[in-house]
Amino acid sequence: MTQKILSVIIPAYNVANYIVECVDSLLAQIPAPNELIIINDGSTDDTLARIEKRYAAQEQVHIVTIPNGGLGQARDYGIALAQGQYIFCCDPDDVVCEGFYQELSQTIATYPEVELFCFNSLMFEDGDPSRTYPKVQHHQFGLLRAQDIFRGLLHSGAYTSATWNYVLKKEIIDRFKLKYITRLHEDHSFTVEAFMRCRIAWVSKNLYYRQRIRSGSLTNGNKSESFFRQRYDAFVCSYGKLIALSEEMNEKAELRRLYLIHSFKLMIHLSLASGQRVPDYVMHAIYYFGKSLKPEGAVNWLLLRQPELYSNLVKVKRSLRKA
Structure with a gap:
């Protein structure tokens, strides 16, 4: 029996209007004996009925x-x-572009040592697929150290913890017992550990993933105070793993600096985008961790030394953009 190269995991909760497009985009290019595993996460709409009718x-x-x-x-x-x-963990309301599996399988055949396969992505608006925005954009390609890819994404501001951002060798998951576990912000710690545990990675020049922007999704829905607290807790946990898994002192210092700056910016922007004030515990973390970091640039200096002013300027910039 031919060995399965790829297992696609698709968690599905109340996505009846989207999941067929997602699954079809995968089946159109991924041949048997590779598998798609759809986990119906207790949907209360007709998600299950639709996927059973079409794919059972x-x-x-x-x-x-x-x-x-x-x-x-x-x-x-x-x-x-x-x-x-x-x-490959794919979200059920998104679309995977043609060529994804072909390049993945060719890369694995040529470089069996590859443990992580990365690619570019964009966002598109639900109801108007022609309106797109860049998401993950890589600037280095081919065969690379996974940590170098991680560092590059953090440096350019293109890093995302989204689990659909890469394909991961199952041996890494099994050997190091990687788990998502939590309901919210489940991918932050997992993705940091994936980049730090893997050695050899491949970065494609191609765009293979289209993330749908829709109201009511977990990403774009209204966010509670608990949401922001759990996001902060995910940052603390991920940062701890990053420190524990950094081997060389020079690499540890640079990854620490880049990850902290990137995380601080994301937490500020996330709060302001939701119409909330930046939580005090985020500001305290910036003062605590940021005092020992080299800003390397005016924007980062403002973030690390005057986070309230940085936050206010971001708020003004957002309001001008909407006007």
Whole structure:
């Protein structure tokens, strides 16, 4: 029996209007015996009915229903069932572009030592796919150290912890017992550990992922105070893993600096984009961690030395953009 190269894990919760487009974009290019594992996370709409009607007869597609527990639990459940050499966790309302699997399989055949496969992505508006915005844009390509890719993304501001940002060798997940676990911000710690645990990676020049922007999604819905607190806790946990897994002192210092600056900016922008004031614990963290960091640039100096002023300027800039 031919070995499965890829297992695609698709957690699905109340995405009846989108999941068919997502799954079809994958099936159009991923041949058997590779597998798609759809985890119906206790949907209350007709998500399950739609995927069963369209895919139940396809041997390549496995449909499993579990009680609702969030994205992290659904992904962990799917990964435990996966038989592929590589794992790709795809969100159910997004679209995977043609050529994704062809380049992945060719890369693995040429460089079997590759543990991480990365690519570019964009965002598109639900209802108007022609309106797009850049998401992850790589600036270095080909065969690279995974940590160098991580550093480059942090440096350019293009880093995202989104789990659909890469394909990961299952051996890495199994050997180091990587888990998503939590309901919110489940991918922050997982992705940091993926980049730090992997050695050899491949970065494609191509754009293979289209993230849908839609109201009501977990990414774009209204956010509670608990959401921001859990986002901060995810940052603390991820930062701890980054420090623990950094081997060389010089590399540790630079990754620490880049990750902290990137995280501080994201937490500020996330709060302001939601119409909330930046939480005090975020400001305290910036003062605490930032005092020992070299800003290397006026914007970063303002962020690390005058975070309230930085926050106010970002708020003004956002209001001018909307006007």
